[in-house]
Amino acid sequence: MLLDLHGAMVPEGLEDGEGDLLRAVRATVGSAVPVVATLDFHANVTAEMVRHTTLLHGYKTYPHVDMDARGREATERLRDVVAKRRRPTVAWRQPPLLPPIAGQLTARGPMRRLYDRAAEMERDPRVVTISIFAGFPLADIRDAGLSVYVATDGDPGLADRLADELTAIAWAHRREFLHTALPVREAVAHALAADGRPVVLADIADNTGGGAAGDTTEILRELLRVGARPATVACVWDADAVQACARAGVGATVTVDVGGKVDPSHGAPVRVTGRVRTLGDGRFVHKGPMLRGLEGRLGPTAVLDVNDLKIILISLRWQTLDPEMLRVVGVDPAAERILVVKSSVHYRAAFEPLAHAIIEVDAPGLSSSNLARFTFKHVRRPIFPLDDV
Numbered sequence: 001m002l003l004d005l006h007g008a009m010v011p012e013g014l015e016d017g018e019g020d021l022l023r024a025v026r027a028t029v030g031s032a033v034p035v036v037a038t039l040d041f042h043a044n045v046t047a048e049m050v051r052h053t054t055l056l057h058g059y060k061t062y063p064h065v066d067m068d069a070r071g072r073e074a075t076e077r078l079r080d081v082v083a084k085r086r087r088p089t090v091a092w093r094q095p096p097l098l099p100p101i102a103g104q105l106t107a108r109g110p111m112r113r114l115y116d117r118a119a120e121m122e123r124d125p126r127v128v129t130i131s132i133f134a135g136f137p138l139a140d141i142r143d144a145g146l147s148v149y150v151a152t153d154g155d156p157g158l159a160d161r162l163a164d165e166l167t168a169i170a171w172a173h174r175r176e177f178l179h180t181a182l183p184v185r186e187a188v189a190h191a192l193a194a195d196g197r198p199v200v201l202a203d204i205a206d207n208t209g210g211g212a213a214g215d216t217t218e219i220l221r222e223l224l225r226v227g228a229r230p231a232t233v234a235c236v237w238d239a240d241a242v243q244a245c246a247r248a249g250v251g252a253t254v255t256v257d258v259g260g261k262v263d264p265s266h267g268a269p270v271r272v273t274g275r276v277r278t279l280g281d282g283r284f285v286h287k288g289p290m291l292r293g294l295e296g297r298l299g300p301t302a303v304l305d306v307n308d309l310k311i312i313l314i315s316l317r318w319q320t321l322d323p324e325m326l327r328v329v330g331v332d333p334a335a336e337r338i339l340v341v342k343s344s345v346h347y348r349a350a351f352e353p354l355a356h357a358i359i360e361v362d363a364p365g366l367s368s369s370n371l372a373r374f375t376f377k378h379v380r381r382p383i384f385p386l387d388d389v
């Protein structure tokens, strides 16, 4: 049995969606059938998930550019188990560690350090798989946070030793997970002072992939206030504003309230008057390192142009992770002075190569990496960094 799961599912009334599912799968297929599940890097792994599977196999990158490779690998591991070439024995560790999302990237920092060490460990033929799940802190369930999963071939002592070593590394470097971003005004001022283009302003707190609305407006408001141009805000989820632009037609001047409609605690709509630059159906193909070749759908789109500040309005929520989302609506990302992308880390895979500089912005939003902004009720305590342990 091979399942492609995420690992941070929290259905209403149930903290551990995947654990519940895997228990049911195990009960159905019986104890003799191997059950392997691929999981996202952000999985909040639970004891139930570990207990009811033969192997868990996670992505090792954030941005997630190895989904394909990990899927193939999981299939090979399952074949080995079926053929009885390998008999996995698992060690799983769950230190009291809740890394904020923007501190989890794997290009550098503690997650890079952990996966470099894990890669050395995986060269040992006795090691079947190692996954270090950074976790999804904002789920606020008991088991949210980082965990270490090591499977060896019939060698529980080795699995324990390796899992303990990786856990100790994560713990020793826990402060490196802490993340700071610039306040909105400061971030915009820095971007305007830069000597190259484009400067990417990462609206890390309004990442729809992390559950945020995708319609916050604080950075847009500041760009309007200072008259930044040429600039693009990509992308604001606001189907009503798209419809208003569509009714007016390309070339028409409209006044609309943009964004800020989902969650008043993270900002209000902004009233703008601009020219409808393009209208589209929002269909595109991902061309960056993430999801390359897969079709994306933004629903009906409109680009509203306010003195060369372009606001890309979309009807279906999608994280700004691929420059194709701009090109498909007629915006050349390389030509802009400032690009706002609503994404925590995934944007880096495709935007870093074309960006002169990247500035992470501490704007309001539900996916903020400033965990002090939120009240946690269910995660186990004490846990770092909510508690200074």
Ligand SMILES: [Zn+2]
Binding pocket: 040, 041, 042, 064
């Ligand atoms: Zn993820």
